[in-house]
Structure formats: structure tokens, C-alpha cells
Amino acid sequence: MTSLSARSRRAGEPEPNPLELLTLTELRRRTSMKWRTYPPDVLPLWVAEMDVPVPGAVARALADAVAVGDTGYPAGTAYAEALNGFARERWAWDGVVAERTAIVPDVMLGIVEVLKLLTGPGDAVIVNSPVYPPFYAFIEHMDRRVVEAPLDPAGRIDPGTLDAAAERATRGGRRAAFLLCNPHNPTGVAHTRDELAAVARLSEARGVRVVADEIHAPLVLPGAEFVPYLSVPGGERGISLMSASKAWNLAGLKAALAVAGPGAAADLARMPEEVSHGPSHLGVIAHAAALRDGGAWLDALLTGLDANRSLLAELLDAHLPGIRHIAPEATYLAWLDCRELGLGDDPAGHFLRHGRVALNDGRDFGTGGAGHVRLNLATSPEVLREAVRRMASTV
Numbered sequence: 266m267t268s269l270s271a272r273s274r275r276a277g278e279p280e281p282n283p284l285e286l287l288t289l290t291e292l293r294r295r296t297s298m299k300w301r302t303y304p305p306d307v308l309p310l311w312v313a314e315m316d317v318p319v320p321g322a323v324a325r326a327l328a329d330a331v332a333v334g335d336t337g338y339p340a341g342t343a344y345a346e347a348l349n350g351f352a353r354e355r356w357a358w359d360g361v362v363a364e365r366t367a368i369v370p371d372v373m374l375g376i377v378e379v380l381k382l383l384t385g386p387g388d389a390v391i392v393n394s395p396v397y398p399p400f401y402a403f404i405e406h407m408d409r410r411v412v413e414a415p416l417d418p419a420g421r422i423d424p425g426t427l428d429a430a431a432e433r434a435t436r437g438g439r440r441a442a443f444l445l446c447n448p449h450n451p452t453g454v455a456h457t458r459d460e461l462a463a464v465a466r467l468s469e470a471r472g473v474r475v476v477a478d479e480i481h482a483p484l485v486l487p488g489a490e491f492v493p494y495l496s497v498p499g500g501e502r503g504i505s506l507m508s509a510s511k512a513w514n515l516a517g518l519k520a521a522l523a524v525a526g527p528g529a530a531a532d533l534a535r536m537p538e539e540v541s542h543g544p545s546h547l548g549v550i551a552h553a554a555a556l557r558d559g560g561a562w563l564d565a566l567l568t569g570l571d572a573n574r575s576l577l578a579e580l581l582d583a584h585l586p587g588i589r590h591i592a593p594e595a596t597y598l599a600w601l602d603c604r605e606l607g608l609g610d611d612p613a614g615h616f617l618r619h620g621r622v623a624l625n626d627g628r629d630f631g632t633g634g635a636g637h638v639r640l641n642l643a644t645s646p647e648v649l650r651e652a653v654r655r656m657a658s659t660v
């Protein structure tokens with residue numbers, strides 16, 4: 266592994282794999298959640314932070330802003346314009362129109378604000394369990410009810426299950442929303458155009474509004490494609506939350522964008538002005554720089570993640586064959602079914618206590634999560650090897 270100090274790239278040289286640039290000693294100097302929640306003898310492969318340096322384009326944009334004291338409040342449409350350029354280039358999609366966007370503090374708070382526009386207290390929000398745990402916490406905190414529509418055994422949306430959940434959610438003529446996770450955390454499924462079109466048809470038929478969390482959109486790995494929910498037939502009434510925070514590791518630089526389809530523009534226009542005071546100006550600068558100038562860095566990351574995805578499959582086959590695992594199509598998260606290992610409902614607790622590896626506890630992801638763990642692949646191959654070695658030594 267190259268140490269931070271040894272890393273200096275000449276113009277024109279290819280972007281190196283960002284997952285191989287930092288040593289464990291350097292990473293342990295970090296003060297973020299991933300590195301400070303557990304003692305130093307624990308390898309942290311849990312919360313969705315990546316073991317990468319700040320992308321060059323982002324570091325330069327932040328340094329330029331600091332150099333001129335540009336540390337005030339955010340203004341303008343730079344974020345929307347940068348996302349528009351990225352969406353056109355990467356997804357051949359021209360649906361990010363600045364007038365139909367709103368900057369929000371981050372994706373989760375954006376979801377809360379959008380759900381406030383589309384539902385009232387006591388109304389239901391459908392989620393596809395197992396799913397990103399804060400979906401439950403944020404929905405319940407805002408006095409909405411969670412209705413689960415569990416994914417099928419392959420981790421994909423089951424239209425029949427979703428329809429039954431929509432029927433329950435709207436019973437008595439109540440308003441309801443479906444919080445779609447596209448691509449899906451934790452199964453790493455990138456929903457296809459057909460699957461999303463089926464969601465749109467069903468949501469129209471049941472009168473359920475779709476809010477799409479598309480934070481992992483740039484992180485689609487070779488072999489799959491990202492389809493923006495708003496781009497499918499019937500998706501025009503949806504609202505998507507997008508952000509550069511996952512793909513360029515910018516969660517500490519708060520900002521995100523709500524993007525409305527043409528049929529939801531009037532809804533998004535009701536977003537209170539004060540919501541736009543939440544994102545940080547430096548966050549907006551960082552996210553816009555990543556989307557505009559961080560393409561080569563992202564490609565190098567995706568190559569590294571693809572290699573880690575294969576490495577993990579090989580390591581599990583060789584050392585932990587009792588774990589069932591469908592390789593992710595997108596995200597840097599792997600969802601591991603540990604039920605055959607006989608470790609009970611909480612294998613994450615077992616691997617932490619006996620192997621000193623921190624993973625996410627599957628039970629936090631709702632129905633279908635017990636007996637599973639979520640592993641964060643966005644680290645060096647060395648750390649990944651050591652993590653699996655430690656896990657295997659405990660069974």
C-alpha cells in the first residue's frame with residue numbers, strides 16, 4: 266500500500282485506485298464514525314464511509330474556496346447544473362432541470378422534507394425490507410407509519426408484495442408514499458427499467474407517490490446500469506434524492522439535491538425556502554466539483570470496487586463457504602447471509618466479539634435481516650483479506 270506522503274501524481278498519469286492509497290495507520294487518525302466507534306484493534310467494515318483520500322477535484326475546489334474566504338451561505342444552481350451534466354453523460358438522461366430541483370441538507374433530511382409534501386401525520390410510507398436502517402428511524406420520527414414490502418429471495422422488488430403493501434398503506438383513502446432505494450442498500454441491486462416501470466404503474470394504480478433515494482446511483486459496477494426512476498414511463502410524478510456524498514465519500518460535507526419529475530414540479534415548489542438553509546456552502550461546492558470534475562476518480566474507484574467484489578467472492582468461497590452471498594450490482598456494500606453458519610440472529614455480534622471485525626447487524630435492516638451482516642467493501646484488498654481471515658477464524 267502506498268503511503269499518503271508517497272502519493273503525488275503527474276499530469277496525464279492515470280488515476281490510481283483510491284482504495285489502495287491510505288495505510289491503516291493513516292486511516293486510524295480519522296475522527297469519523299467508522300474509525301471512532303470501536304477500539305483500535307477492531308477492523309471497521311461497517312458504516313458507509315470509504316477508505317479513500319479526498320478526490321483531487323474536490324480538494325482543489327475546497328482549497329480555492331478557503332483561499333478567498335468563500336465560507337458563507339450557499340447560492341445559485343451550481344449543484345443542479347453539475348448533476349445535470351453528470352446525468353447526461355453517464356445515464357444519457359436530461360431530466361435534471363434546475364427549476365425542478367431544490368437543495369436540501371442531505372439525503373435523509375431531503376427525504377423527510379419531500380415526504381412532508383406528499384403525506385400527512387399517520388400516513389404510511391412503504392419500504393422494501395431489508396433496507397437502510399435510517400429509513401425506519403426517520404419515517405417514524407416524523408409520525409409516519411412504516412409498511413414493509415419485503416424483497417424477494419434474490420433481493421429484488423416483488424410486484425405482488427409491493428401491490429399488497431400499497432393496498433394496506435392506502436386503506437381508508439389515506440395518502441401514502443413508497444420510499445424506493447435505487448440502487449438498493451443493502452442488497453446492491455440496481456433495479457432495471459422494467460422493474461421500475463412496474464413500480465410506476467403500480468404506484469399510479471394505487472395512488473401511492475414514489476420518493477426515490479438514488480444516492481448510490483453513480484456507484485453502479487460493471488455489468489449493470491443505473492436507471493433513474495424519473496426516466497421510466499410513469500416516473501414523472503416521482504421525486505428523487507441525489508447526492509455526490511456516497512460516490513465521492515463526502516458525507517461530512519453536507520448537501521444533496523431533490524429532483525422532481527415534470528408531474529411533481531408543483532409539489533416540490535411547495536418546499537419551504539428555509540430547507541435550503543440546511544446544506545453547507547462548502548458541501549455544495551464539494552459536491553458540484555465532484556460531479557463536474559471527478560469522473561476519472563470515480564472510474565478508478567469503480568474499477569477498484571469491482572476488483573474487491575470479485576476478491577470478496579473468492580475469499581468467501583475459500584474460507585467461509587457457509588456464507589451465502591449474491592455479489593452486488595451496485596454500491597460498495599455486500600449483504601451476507603450467515604444463517605447456515607449457526608451463529609444465531611446476530612452474526613455481526615459474533616464476528617465483532619470473536620474476530621474483532623465490525624460489520625452491520627442485519628436485524629437493523631428490518632424484516633429479512635436476521636442472520637445477515639452487511640460488509641463495506643470500500644477498503645483496500647489487504648484489509649478485506651484480513652477481515653475475512655479474522656471472520657473465518659471464528660467459525
Ligand SMILES: Cc1ncc(COP(=O)(O)O)c(C=O)c1O
Pocket residue numbers: 313371372373374397446450478480508510511516520521
Ligand atoms: C440509501 C441511503 N440513503 C441515504 C444515506 C445517507 O445519506 P445522507 O448522509 O446524505 O443523509 C445513505 C448512507 O449510507 C444510504 O445508504
